[in-house]
Amino acid sequence: MLDAFERWNARSSAAEADSSPGANNFTWEERYVMLLWLSHLTQTPFDLASISSTHSTTHHLPVTLHVGIGFPSASTRLLALALRYIVSASKEQEAARMLSVRLCMRPDMVRLNLPAKLIDWMRQPLKALEDGSQNVSIYTVTGVLSFLAGFFKSCDSSSVAPFLLPILELLQDIIASRTSHARIAYGSAAVRKLMIKIHRASAMHLLSGCPLSVDNEALLGNIIDHLMTCLGDKDNPIRFAASKALSVIAQRLDLEMKEQLLDATVERLQDDVALTGCEGDNALVSPLGLNKAAFQQNLSTADPLQWQGLILTLSHLLFRHAVPQRNLAMVVGLLMNALDFEQRSSTGASIGSGVRDAACFGMWSLARKYPTGELLEVAASEVRPRSSRGTNTAVFELLASGLVLTATLDPEGNIRRAASAALQELVGRHPQKIPYGIDLVQIVDYQAVGLRSRAMNAVGIEAATLDNLYLYAICDGLLSWRAINSPDAAIRRQAACIVGEMFRLHGPGPLSSLQQRIQSVQVRSLEEWHGLYLAFAAIFRQDPSVLSNSRLVQCDDPPGSKIYLLRRDAPLSEMDITTAGKNANLAAEALCTIVSALAERSTGGTDLKTLEYHLAIIESSFEHAPRLPLRGHCGAPLF
Numbered sequence: 001m002l003d004a005f006e007r008w009n010a011r012s013s014a015a016e017a018d019s020s021p022g023a024n025n026f027t028w029e030e031r032y033v034m035l036l037w038l039s040h041l042t043q044t045p046f047d048l049a050s051i052s053s054t055h056s057t058t059h060h061l062p063v064t065l066h067v068g069i070g071f072p073s074a075s076t077r078l079l080a081l082a083l084r085y086i087v088s089a090s091k092e093q094e095a096a097r098m099l100s101v102r103l104c105m106r107p108d109m110v111r112l113n114l115p116a117k118l119i120d121w122m123r124q125p126l127k128a129l130e131d132g133s134q135n136v137s138i139y140t141v142t143g144v145l146s147f148l149a150g151f152f153k154s155c156d157s158s159s160v161a162p163f164l165l166p167i168l169e170l171l172q173d174i175i176a177s178r179t180s181h182a183r184i185a186y187g188s189a190a191v192r193k194l195m196i197k198i199h200r201a202s203a204m205h206l207l208s209g210c211p212l213s214v215d216n217e218a219l220l221g222n223i224i225d226h227l228m229t230c231l232g233d234k235d236n237p238i239r240f241a242a243s244k245a246l247s248v249i250a251q252r253l254d255l256e257m258k259e260q261l262l263d264a265t266v267e268r269l270q271d272d273v274a275l276t277g278c279e280g281d282n283a284l285v286s287p288l289g290l291n292k293a294a295f296q297q298n299l300s301t302a303d304p305l306q307w308q309g310l311i312l313t314l315s316h317l318l319f320r321h322a323v324p325q326r327n328l329a330m331v332v333g334l335l336m337n338a339l340d341f342e343q344r345s346s347t348g349a350s351i352g353s354g355v356r357d358a359a360c361f362g363m364w365s366l367a368r369k370y371p372t373g374e375l376l377e378v379a380a381s382e383v384r385p386r387s388s389r390g391t392n393t394a395v396f397e398l399l400a401s402g403l404v405l406t407a408t409l410d411p412e413g414n415i416r417r418a419a420s421a422a423l424q425e426l427v428g429r430h431p432q433k434i435p436y437g438i439d440l441v442q443i444v445d446y447q448a449v450g451l452r453s454r455a456m457n458a459v460g461i462e463a464a465t466l467d468n469l470y471l472y473a474i475c476d477g478l479l480s481w482r483a484i485n486s487p488d489a490a491i492r493r494q495a496a497c498i499v500g501e502m503f504r505l506h507g508p509g510p511l512s513s514l515q516q517r518i519q520s521v522q523v524r525s526l527e528e529w530h531g532l533y534l535a536f537a538a539i540f541r542q543d544p545s546v547l548s549n550s551r552l553v554q555c556d557d558p559p560g561s562k563i564y565l566l567r568r569d570a571p572l573s574e575m576d577i578t579t580a581g582k583n584a585n586l587a588a589e590a591l592c593t594i595v596s597a598l599a600e601r602s603t604g605g606t607d608l609k610t611l612e613y614h615l616a617i618i619e620s621s622f623e624h625a626p627r628l629p630l631r632g633h634c635g636a637p638l639f
Contacts, residue, residue, distance in 0.1 A: 001041070002077050005034050009081075028090045035085060035095035038078060039102050047108040048074045060084070065121040071112060078103055079118075086143040093143055101150040110159070115151070119163050122147060126170050132179030141185050145194035152201035157210040164202055165212055168219070171195055175226075189235040196230060196238065199223045200245035207252045224249065228264065231309030236354065239309035247316030255324060262317070262327050269310050269334060272302040297337060304343055308354040311338045315362030321369045328374070329382035332395055335362045336383060339402050339419075342481050350487075353412045360418035363403060367426040372433065396433040399426055400440070401473035407444045408460035408474060409482040411491075416449040436466040452491075456483070456498060464502065468510075475502055475510035479517055484531035489586060492531035500538025511539065526586055533590040537597040 008026045044051075052074040061067065061080050078099065085096035104115045122144045128134035129141060148167060152160055174182050175195075185191050203223045206216045227249075230242035250261050274297075299307075314331050317323050323331050338359035342352040366375075378395040403426065406419035423444055427437035434440065443462050449455040464471040478484060483495030503511055514535060521528050 001034075001038065002074065002081075005038070005081065006077070008034075028088075028092050031085065032090075032092045032095050035081065035092055035099055038081070039095060039099040042078065042099065042102045042106065048072045048078075048106070049108065062121065064124065065117065067114065067117060068112065072108075075103065075109065075112075075114075079114075086147060087137065087140045088143070089139050093139070093146065097143065097146045097150050100147055101154055104151060105154060105159075115155075115159065116162065119148070119151070119167075123166070123170060126174065129182050129185055130170065130173045130177050130179070132177070132181050135181055136185070138185060138188055138191070142188070142190050142194060145191060145198065149194050149197040149201060152198055152205070157205045157208045160202075160205050161210050161212060164205060164210060165214065165219075167198065168202055168223075171198065172222075189237055192230070192233065192235070192238050193241050196227065196241045196245055199226060200248060203245075203249045204252065207249070220249075224261065228268070231268075231313060232303060232306035233309070234305060236308075239305065240312060243309055243312035243316050246313050247320050247322060250317055251320045251322045258322065259324060259327065262323065262331070265310050265313055266330065266334065269302075269307065272306075274298040274301050299337070299341055300343065302341070302343075304341070304351050304355055307338065307341060308358050311335070311355055311358040311362060315358055315365050318362055319365035319369060325374060325377065328370070329378045329395075331362075332366065332378060332399070333383045335359045335366070336398065336402055338362070339406050340480075344487065348487050350411060353415060356406065356410065356412070356415050357418060360403075360406065360415060360422050363399060364418070364422040364425050367399070367422060367429050372430045375430065394433070396426070396430060397435070397469055400434045400437075401469050404440070404444060404463055404470050405473045405477040405482075407449050408455050408463060409477040411452070411482065411486065411488075413450055413452065416452075416455055417446055420444050420446045420449050435469055439466055440470070453494065456491075456494060460498065461501060461505070464506070471502075471506055472510050475499075475506075476513075478502070479511070479513060479532075479535070484517075484535055485525075485528045486531070487527060489527075489530065492527070493534060495531060496534035496538045499535040500542055503539045504542045508539075508543075514539070530586040530590045534593055537593040540594075540597045541600060 008030070011026065042048075049072040052072040061076065062083060065083070067076065067079070082096045082100040082103065085092045086100060087093070088096065100118070103109055104118060109115070125134075125136045125140050125144055129136045152164070152167075175186060177183070177186075203220055206212075206220045206223075210216065212219070224246070227242045227246050230238055231246075233239050233242070246261070250258050253261065311334070314323070314334060318331065336359075338355050341355040341359070342350065345351050375395055380395055380398050383395055383398055400423065403419045403423040407416050407423060410416050410419065424441045424446070427434050427441050431437070440463060443466070444459055448459050460474050464474045478495050478499055483498070484492060486492050486495065499511060499514075514532070517528075518532050518536065521532060
């Protein structure tokens with residue numbers, strides 16, 4: 001097989017030199033399979049010297065790699081093939097890495113000191129990268145690091161001990177290096193991910209008592225610090241690899257060090273979180289030195305990338321059942337906060353979906369890995385001390401309501417499906433603990449929530465009829481950024497219709513916060529104005545008496561401009577429409593929908609001043625927002 005591979009290699013090299021269309025090239029798929037096959041054959045139980053040929057062949061080993069006299073020819077040929085393709089840019093690099101690692105692990109190769117010789121040779125490009133003396137190809141760096149990661153992972157602690165400290169110091173020098181070559185290499189996500197794998201494998205050897213000349217605990221602390229830093233990396237694969245590595249390491253730690261790791265994770269989660277006063281005060285305050293129970297968390301200042309990495313870490317810890325019982329309430333509370341995480345970029349795009357997706361994984365892990373008895377010991381008051389519904393005595397109701405809300409109203413389809421899967425796991429693993437659990441999972445089905453319009457309309461409305469727990473959760477979600485304050489105008493219109501339907505089916509109780517939201521919304525939040533007034537119009541169409549109980553007041557924007565809505569005792573300001581700028585259509589639509597609802601539900605006793613007010617709104621709408629077909633929004637009964 002080696003002879004055939006070498007002949008094909010020679011033929012392929014000649015074909016590459018011949019650019020004619022009929023040239024017979026050796027494809028990467030063929031090379032990958034051949035290298036993978038050879039890596040399996042290297043596990044033969046007898047020495048390779050017994051099957052090595054004695055004829056002389058040129059094997060093209062690197063000049064700087066000296067394997068010594070008496071090295072078996074079969075081993076030399078295998079090593080030459082592995083080192084040729086371990087710097088390849090395609091998938092054959094993976095098979096070459098596997099071949100080289102398995103070759104080094106063989107007892108006869110260990111006796112010939114091949115691991116030390118090969119690792120010393122592979123350290124040369126890394127040293128050149130660190131000191132900037134040579135420009136090293138990125139594929140060479142990834143090939144070398146992949147070999148080191150595979151070797152550290154596959155070998156026992158005694159075999160790794162001579163190389164562990166020098167390799168870790170070299171990696172640290174590369175990370176801290178300011179040379180252009182090192183910066184370019186470390187800027188590659190593949191390089192950083194391979195370094196994380198090496199650090200992870202090194203930590204496992206340190207926890208196994210690997211004999212070193214330095215303090216193992218101090219070295220382990222440096223590795224954990226590096227992994228914690230990687231949780232805020234700009235690339236998602238790095239955050240995922242770092243969070244998984246931390247969970248694997250935490251599983252082997254004693255209880256005290258495990259709690260220290262959890263405390264460090266929670267502290268980082270709270271670094272960028274501001275607190276908002278509970279008495280309607282929207283000012284952000286520092287969390288230091290305050291009673292946090294009296295404030296609400298404001299996640300608008302949090303770093304979404306770091307939050308995703310940290311929530312992924314907690315989720316992986318839950319998946320490995322590595323969170324102690326006394327820390328469980330704290331972790332569940334953070335997951336509940338992460339389910340509601342949302343931020344928008346400067347262009348209006350959502351940048352919080354990764355955090356919510358990680359939280360769904362954490363919920364699924366919690367339901368799958370923790371028995372019912374352990375979860376029963378977690379009180380809902382410890383998870384959500386400021387919850388407006390304090391009737392829950394266990395954490396199951398909080399988890400179920402949060403997952404139902406996410407599965408029905410989240411903007412991202414993959415997150416809705418993830419929440420549905422977590423909900424099914426929660427109901428299946430903990431029977432008789434979720435109200436109407438079987439009916440709930442049949443309604444909030446994995447396939448049913450795939451389409452957003454169906455999840456909001458059919459699934460959400462049907463789930464709300466099962467229990468008040470789900471009704472209040474969904475109604476709260478309808479009045480949040482998921483629906484009424486969505487950046488998508490079509491979703492706001494759809495959410496307003498659902499609010500009206502919820503009011504018709506369940507009365508005003510679940511939607512009691514709507515008027516408070518209307519009074520507290522800022523004038524500049526035109527999208528929220530639009531959604532809230534569409535929702536108010538939908539409710540008014542169901543019950544005109546809500547207007548007599550409303551306390552909608554005027555709101556000041558910049559000095560000299562006011563917006564008057566549903567205020568009969570004041571003239572209409574043209575700032576209603578003109579201050580809306582490019583979104584004047586939305587302002588006009590919201591105003592006209594309110595007027596249309598008033599006209600449709602009018603009983604004929606409308607006074608002249610109110611009618612003049614309505615007509616002034618319509619006239620201003622046509623004047624300042626001509627692009628919108630407003631006649632479709634203005635009710636015919638008014639005219």
